[in-house]
Amino acid sequence: MNNSIGVKTYLINLDTSAERYQSAQFQLETANIAFERISAFDGRKADPRTFPQYDEKKALSWFGRKLSGSELGCYFSHIDCVKRFLATGATYGLSLEDDLFLRPDAHATLSNLLNYLDAGHEPGWHMVNLGRPVKRFGSEVIRFSTEANTRILCRAHYFPDTTTAILWSREGAQSFLETVNHIYMPIDHFLRRWNCETDAGYGFIEPPITTTGAESDIERAKAGQDTSRASFYHLRKHRRLWMNKRAAVRNKQNYAKLAGNYEYA
Structure with missing residues (x-):
């Protein structure tokens, strides 16, 4: 599948x-999805302050707490x-985390989406979240029907906040790399915030990929790391959520006004 439709998949x-x-x-x-294994950046024993990309002051003021080495490791792995x-000539990039669970129609849905x-x-899309549902503030774009299910693709104005399965365009990937020298929140929260600013993210009402439910290595390791909260943590959190929403x-609202200018197959 990778060669025929120009997508490179990384696990x-x-x-x-x-x-x-x-x-x-x-x-x-089993799903006939060729992939390349990527050795994840192991930040479980790392001091986040040793990484120049990490802005702890802004993490405290904006996200409300310090980040763990494990969270930075996850960020660096996606980078x-x-x-x-x-670095390849592929048109699309698919980043997957190892706790994924493929629905029976995952291959068919992905092929329909890429086509x-x-x-x-x-035009101008940056990424599609294939691993968590769009639960609110989504605008339906198109429905893909397979023998197993019907998947509804949406413009995700409020981008789902997990990184189990992310499909990238080259434009989106390049734009993301321009932000990575300034890290101040976990990558899933950053992608939500960034997509709220760009409105270039997509997702599914019921995604074709989910998780196995296994305990997160990041969350397990984070328990022994310094993720202490800033003063007025809850106020900072609610401010961030309010701005995103x-x-x-x-x-x-803007998308609805322009929707008449789009033609869908």
């Missing part, structure tokens, strides 16, 4: 997580995937 996996890799490998090979993708995007129907509402 992020810690060297110590052999069982997760075996589970993901079996699913992807690695994006860089590898852009649709390849036809140029969504306000941007999402505005984007949805």
Whole structure:
């Protein structure tokens, strides 16, 4: 599939997580999705302050707490995937985490999505979240029907906040790399905030990929790291959520006004 439709797929996996890799490998090979394993950046024992990209002052003021080395490791692993993708001639890049669970129609839905995007129907798109549902502030774009299900693609004005499965355009990947020297929140929260600003993210009402439900290595390791909260943490959190939701509402309203200018197959 990778060669025929111009997508490179990367599976992020810690060297110590052999069982997760075996589970993901079996699913992807069964679904006929070729992939490259990426050795995840292991930040579990790292001091975040040793990384020049990390802005702890802004993490406290904006996100409301310090980030863990594990969270930075996750961030750097996704950066690695994006860089590898852009170094190829592929049109699309797919970053996967090793706790993924593929729905029966994952391959068919992904193929339909890529064919649709390849036809140029969504100019300027940056990324599609394939691993968490769009629950609010989404605008329906198109429905893909397979033997197993019907998947509804939406413009995700309020981008889902997980990174289990992210499909990148080259434009989106390049734009993301321009932001990575200033890290102040976990990558899933950053992608939500960034997409609220750009309104270039997409997702599914019911996505074709989800998680196995296994405990996160990041969350497990984070318990032993300094993620202390700033003063007035809850006020800072609600301010961030309010700003994201306000941007999402505005984007949805603007999209509705322009929807008549789009033609969908």
